[in-house]
Amino acid sequence: MNPLFINTFEAYGDAVRYRSSGPSNAAKYGAVGVMVRSQASNTDQHPHTGVTFYNAAFPKIPAVSISTAEANWLSELLQHKDVLEVGFTTHCKMENDTLSYNVIGEIKGNKFPDEIITVGGHLDSWDLAEGAQDDGAGCVQSIEVIRAFIATGLRPDRTVRAVLFMNEENGAGGAQAYFDSAIAKKENHIFALESDAGGFTPRGFSVTASDSQFRQLQKWLPLFIPYGLYYFKKGESGVDIGFLEKTGAALVGLEPDSQRYFDLHHAENDVFEAVSKRELELGAINMAALVWLVSKYGLN
Ligand SMILES: [Zn+2]
Numbered sequence: 445m446n447p448l449f450i451n452t453f454e455a456y457g458d459a460v461r462y463r464s465s466g467p468s469n470a471a472k473y474g475a476v477g478v479m480v481r482s483q484a485s486n487t488d489q490h491p492h493t494g495v496t497f498y499n500a501a502f503p504k505i506p507a508v509s510i511s512t513a514e515a516n517w518l519s520e521l522l523q524h525k526d527v528l529e530v531g532f533t534t535h536c537k538m539e540n541d542t543l544s545y546n547v548i549g550e551i552k553g554n555k556f557p558d559e560i561i562t563v564g565g566h567l568d569s570w571d572l573a574e575g576a577q578d579d580g581a582g583c584v585q586s587i588e589v590i591r592a593f594i595a596t597g598l599r600p601d602r603t604v605r606a607v608l609f610m611n612e613e614n615g616a617g618g619a620q621a622y623f624d625s626a627i628a629k630k631e632n633h634i635f636a637l638e639s640d641a642g643g644f645t646p647r648g649f650s651v652t653a654s655d656s657q658f659r660q661l662q663k664w665l666p667l668f669i670p671y672g673l674y675y676f677k678k679g680e681s682g683v684d685i686g687f688l689e690k691t692g693a694a695l696v697g698l699e700p701d702s703q704r705y706f707d708l709h710h711a712e713n714d715v716f717e718a719v720s721k722r723e724l725e726l727g728a729i730n731m732a733a734l735v736w737l738v739s740k741y742g743l744n
Pocket residue numbers: 566578579612640
């Protein structure tokens with residue numbers, strides 16, 4: 445990942461193609477296997493996994509991620525040797541799809557129960573670890589929005605749903621099912637907020653919305669500044685709520701500080717102990733505040 449990007453998500457977006465389409469591109473030139481340098485922003489011993497797409501026009505060759513430290517070592521060896529022999533063995537396979545579920549908790553709105561606000565993260569994770577930052581953090585924060593309303597005795601005017609989406613990492617089947625159900629039930633979705641960028645110190649909100657919705661959100665910025673958030677900007681929201689764009693709902697993604705996320709994204713060090721309770725709670729309570737404002741004033 446190019447370290448010159450300040451926001452590591454941009455560096456990830458720039459580098460992820462080497463994993464996602466590298467194997468087929470290499471097979472095109474006769475490669476028999478591929479070792480990909482992990483998309484990670486630090487140097488350590490953890491391989492980082494993730495989606496790989498095969499192009500059916502070329503042989504489906506085995507591909508592995510190696511840690512950044514090992515990639516550096518391999519690169520060093522290649523500079524000093526004319527011929528270098530490496531080998532690897534893989535034991536991976538795709539299992540068949542199986543039935544699974546989104547998990548949904550809801551507080552019915554006091555005044556406008558048919559206007560729905562979704563706040564969510566994703567329940568699944570890659571197999572290397574428990575996925576505490578990606579995206580246990582977003583799940584807990586979404587539950588926390590509901591819990592905070594109950595704990596403070598605040599009843600929202602509009603319906604608020606915490607949704608833990610299943611299958612974000614491998615096709616977003618849960619998000620698709622949630623959207624399909626919204627259409628089938630003719631639900632009125634006005635707003636969705638996603639947290640899927642880690643439970644780090646919150647910095648701002650990224651917004652996919654109409655100009656008028658965006659202006660309304662931006663008017664609330666002074667309320668967030670004392671809590672460490674300093675922007676609403678137009679941009680992407682999140683994979684799981686992205687489907688709801690077609691309903692006309694305004695979509696917002698929580699943007700935490702990105703500097704450490706790709707140290708553990710899709711790797712075995714993405715564990716509970718790597719989450720800061722204070723940072724996680726600060727994100728959750730800013731999410732709750734935004735959901736509360738939309739639940740009270742709506743969005744036009
Ligand atoms: Zn995620």
